[in-house]
Amino acid sequence: MTQPWAATPAGAPRMAGRTEPASLADILERVLDKGIVIAGDIRVDLLDIELLTIRLRLVIASVDRAREMGIDWWEHDPSLSSGARDLVEENRELRERVGELEAGAAAPVDEQDERRRAGARPARR
């Protein structure tokens, strides 16, 4: 094994291996959702980031693939780049959207997201 980790730091060539290279979606899933939560001095609302990733999942699962194809539309999509937009407003919209999704057909999956989020609060010490 030439490279014990499937990490693909930006710019580094991907290692061929038994397993798939770490996609951006896989990395985000781990660094945002896993890893021990310690309350540092600077408050980051992980819930907001999780909400963001729910939306990002709709597009970002394939960011690596899309980039390979030279597609970078999400970098210019105003709904995906917060720019000067008010985060509070954006979060409100996200929550509404998530509510709609949860009320929709993919109920079991969304219930899990709901449970996870419900569980995420107390875990944040």
Add this chain to the structure above:
Amino acid sequence: MSETYLTWVYAVARDLDPAILVSVDGIGGGPVRPVADAALTAVTGPVPAGAFGGEALQRRLSEPGELEAIARAHHGVIAAVAAACPVLPLRLGTVYHDDDRVRELLAQRRDEFAATLGQLADRVECGVKVWAGPGALAGTAASEPAGPTAGPGGRDRPGAGAAYLSRRRAQLAARDDRQLRAAERGAAIHAELSALAAAARRHPLQDQPPAATAGQEATGQMVLNGAYLVPSAGAAQFTAAARAVVADLAGFRLEVTGPWPPYSFADGTGTEDDQP
């Protein structure tokens, strides 16, 4: 003018040789530095307060391009350390005012960190995702909702309403059946894989299969999103075993990722799942 810096914490490690950090790039290409307290070392790096304090950090993480760069850098540092010694990955976005605050953290939680690091030493995490293809979860009967039911010949509205309700009930029942079978199958595969691992976790299922892009059809419904802690030397063996488990199941597709630093087990190797 001098810029103020905050301390970003990537991970807590045991028996870390600080020399390996010299060649590792942190967020924004910045340096990665050890903050040691007895046998434990926090792997940290300075980040500009103007760009990483409070709202600025939140805003930065909400920008997909920035989020990607930070996530890759955070993961890159953790992976580099994990290749050398036991490591406890920290959730992205753990930032302290200065190194002294990090030392306080290490001192306060020394026993807990040491215990978890003991469980994670010489182990890596493998990620396994399994999808059920179309039909793989179909039942033996009434798996798909029937088309318009041939009622008693369009007599009146109540008949049409009853037919609709009946059809709708059948649709919901078929969906419930599929969900039930998906849950059962996911649990069964997870049980088989858990038996091969030192510890296992089920993570929330994802609503979008990775290949459902660029014009490709969705490849099915995810039935398992698991993480398995295995000996560092046994990752290839585990991967092969996982492939064998799913290869026996018609219509199911599997993806193994890793080996990863033990992100999913950073709070210990207890058996609690993200989902029941």
